[in-house]
Amino acid sequence: MSTAPVIAAVDGSEDSLRALEWASDAARRRAAPLRVVHVRQYAAWGQADVLVAAPPETEGDPVLDDVRARFADRGAGPAVEYVALEGVPGAVLPELGADAQLLVLGSRGRGGFASLLLGSNGLAAARDAECPVVIVPRPGREVHGEGPAEPGPRVVVGLHADSPDDATLSFAFTEAALRGARLQVIAAYPWPVQTWSAPGQLVPPVIDQAAVEAETRVLAEGFLAPHRERHPDVRADAEALPGDAAGRLVAASKDAELVVVGRHRRRLLAPARMMGSVTQAVLLHAASPVAVVPPPPGEA
Numbered sequence: 001m002s003t004a005p006v007i008a009a010v011d012g013s014e015d016s017l018r019a020l021e022w023a024s025d026a027a028r029r030r031a032a033p034l035r036v037v038h039v040r041q042y043a044a045w046g047q048a049d050v051l052v053a054a055p056p057e058t059e060g061d062p063v064l065d066d067v068r069a070r071f072a073d074r075g076a077g078p079a080v081e082y083v084a085l086e087g088v089p090g091a092v093l094p095e096l097g098a099d100a101q102l103l104v105l106g107s108r109g110r111g112g113f114a115s116l117l118l119g120s121n122g123l124a125a126a127r128d129a130e131c132p133v134v135i136v137p138r139p140g141r142e143v144h145g146e147g148p149a150e151p152g153p154r155v156v157v158g159l160h161a162d163s164p165d166d167a168t169l170s171f172a173f174t175e176a177a178l179r180g181a182r183l184q185v186i187a188a189y190p191w192p193v194q195t196w197s198a199p200g201q202l203v204p205p206v207i208d209q210a211a212v213e214a215e216t217r218v219l220a221e222g223f224l225a226p227h228r229e230r231h232p233d234v235r236a237d238a239e240a241l242p243g244d245a246a247g248r249l250v251a252a253s254k255d256a257e258l259v260v261v262g263r264h265r266r267r268l269l270a271p272a273r274m275m276g277s278v279t280q281a282v283l284l285h286a287a288s289p290v291a292v293v294p295p296p297p298g299e300a
Helices: 014-030 062-072 089-099 122-129 166-179 210-231 247-252 279-284
Strands: 005-007 034-041 082-088 101-104 133-136 154-158 182-189 195-198 199-203 236-242 258-262 290-293
Touching: 005 014, 005 089, 005 210, 005 247, 014 034, 014 133, 014 166, 034 166, 062 082, 062 133, 062 195, 082 089, 089 122, 101 122, 122 133, 122 279, 154 166, 154 247, 166 182, 166 210, 166 258, 166 290, 182 210, 182 247, 182 290, 236 279, 247 258, 258 279, 279 290
Parallel strands: 005 034, 005 101, 034 082, 101 133, 154 182, 154 258, 182 236, 258 290
Antiparallel strands: 133 290, 195 199
16 A cells, blocks of 8 residues: 555534544555644735745644544554645645545535535645545435445446546545445446437437447446456446436435546646536535546646
C-alpha cells in the first residue's frame, strides 16, 4: 500500500465529522496515515488571489481540538496528523490532493444554504483535485428504484462503453477488494433511439434493442477482463441497462458502500477541468458516498 495519507477535511459540521469517520475507516483499510485538515476561511476582505493558504499550524484550533478528543479514547487505528491552514477552502482543498491517496469531504459544510445538496468546496475538490475525492452525503437520502438483487457489501461503478475510463475501473476494483465487496458495473446505453426525418417528425428506430444491449455487454466484459485478472477475488457483475446513466447509478446507490464515477477528461476545445452531467447528478442525488476519480496525468 502507498504511504500517502488519506485526507479528511473538517470544519466542525456534522457533515464533515461523518466524512472523517469514513476517511478513518478508509485509512485503516489501506494501512495509510490519516491527515485531518481544517482550512480556516479568510476574512471577507482577504485577497485570495494574492495568498491561497498561510503556513500550517498545529495548535490552538478548536475544530481540530474537538477531533483530537474524539480520537483520544480509540484503540488501534491509523496514525493521525492534524493540520490547520488559513485560506480559501475551495482553492486550498483541491491542492491537498497532490500528495494524498484520497481526499474525503462531507456533502456540505457550515456555510451556504441549508437546502444545498452539495457545497461549493466539495464541488471544487471533486472537479480539481489530483487524487480521487470521496463525498459523503447526509444520511436519509431517498432514491427511487429497486433495491439490490442480493445482500452483502457492494461497490457500484459506471462504465461508458464508448469511452471506457481505466483509472475509474481500477479504483473501483481496488475499493471492492479492500472491502470484500461485490462490484456492480453499470453500462447504460441510450434507449429509445429516435431519428429526425423532418422538422417536428420522429421516426421509430430501426435498431434492435437486444442487439444494442448485447453489444454493450460484450464491450463491458472486454474492458473488465484485465481488471478481473488483477483482482481474481473480486466478483464483478456487468449490467447493460437502457436509459439514463445517472438515474441508473443513483438508483444503484441504495444500500451501496460506494459509487465510483470518473471525472471528465479535458477536451481540446474545453481545456478547463470540468465534471460531466452524469457525475454531477450522482454527486447531488446518490444515497451512498461517491468517489470521483480523475483521469491519469497524461490524459488530464
